Amino acid sequence: MTLLDPTTHEHPGRVEGARMAVDHPDLRDKVAVITGAGRGMGARFAAALARRGVRVLGADLDESLMGEAAAAIALEHDGLAGAGEVVGTGVDVRDRDAQQRVADLAVERFGRLDLWINNAGIFPEAPAADIPVSQIQATLAINVEGVLYGAQAAASAMAPGGSIVNMASVAAVRVRRGRAAYCSSKAAVAHLTECLAVEYGDLGIRVNAIAPGFVDTEMTRWVQDDPPALAKALDSIPLHRIGSPEEVVGPMLFLLSDSARYVTGHILAVDGGSRHV
Structure with missing residues (x-):
């Protein structure tokens, strides 16, 4: 396993990540489901996995x-020997039955299901005193219930391993000020991950989580568009830079792979060390 140097500084505090x-x-030849894969990190994960078969x-x-993202990935990998197919579908992660249909579709289309990334989420903002009922309900439904329902669907179709x-x-x-709904939802995801790891370990299924910090998304x-806010953020990161999406891809591949086959219930921080400051 080799890593390319991801650091080429073209903007103060920002890193343009080499692949x-x-x-x-x-x-190779495994089957993965990724929620929230139409843009952002979800699309990056889909491309990285497909590139590896x-x-x-x-x-x-x-x-x-999602269809546009799948088509773009297919075009990117055109002529790349061994690249895996990317197929798109719709899902509302708040709907447990809809997530189960996604798992069933993966098995129907590809014959099996090996990997599942619960990536879909929202990032709302409001002072704690002003968080509306609609915001907290939506945040918990998408960011927490969506993870639970995805894991349930995945486990129903996965074999041990x-x-x-x-x-x-x-x-x-x-x-983070103004992000109480988001922060609390992600704390719930972290602990839910540990709970699922304990129970799904009985099925031979591993459950882990990635905890990104400031990443260029x-x-x-x-x-990044607010110089004072950027300076404050960089002061809170021991590596003094914003991470690149590719620097989240590597840890994700590790957790999905057999390299981590004795790792479960772990929350892997990819944050430049900011959790310690």
Whole structure:
């Protein structure tokens, strides 16, 4: 396994991540479901897995967007020997039955289900005193219930050896003003991951989570476009830079792969060390 140097500084505090040349040959020909795969990190995960021969069913609330993402990944991998197919479908992760249909579709289309990434989520903002009922209900329904229903669907179709990875956040252990609904939901995801790992271990299924910090995605654009906020954020990160999406891909591949076959119930922080500051 080799890693390319991901650091080329073209913007203060921002890193343009070179593609990580990480190869886990054990992933080839496996089948993965990724929720929230129409954009952002979900689309990155789908492309990275397909590039390594994984057959991917991407699911998103916006089915049209998911179809466009699948087509873009197919175009990107055109001519790449051994690349896996990416198929798109729609899903509302708040709907338990809909998530089960996604699992069933993966088995129907590809014959099995090995990997599941609970990536779908929202990032609401409001002062704690002003959080409306609709915001907290939607945040918990999507960010927490969506993870539970996804894990239930995955486990129903997986054989022993399956791997589930949830998207938590460094916000699970750090308070961010104006993000109480989001932070509390991600704390719930982290603990839910540990609970699922204990119970699904009986089935031979591993459950882990990734906890990103400041990563160059749509969710952190508000920080990067605000110089004072960016300076404050960089002061809270021991590596003093924003991470690149590719730097989340590598840890995700590790947790899904046999390299982590004795790792379960772990929350892997990918945050430049910010949780310690």
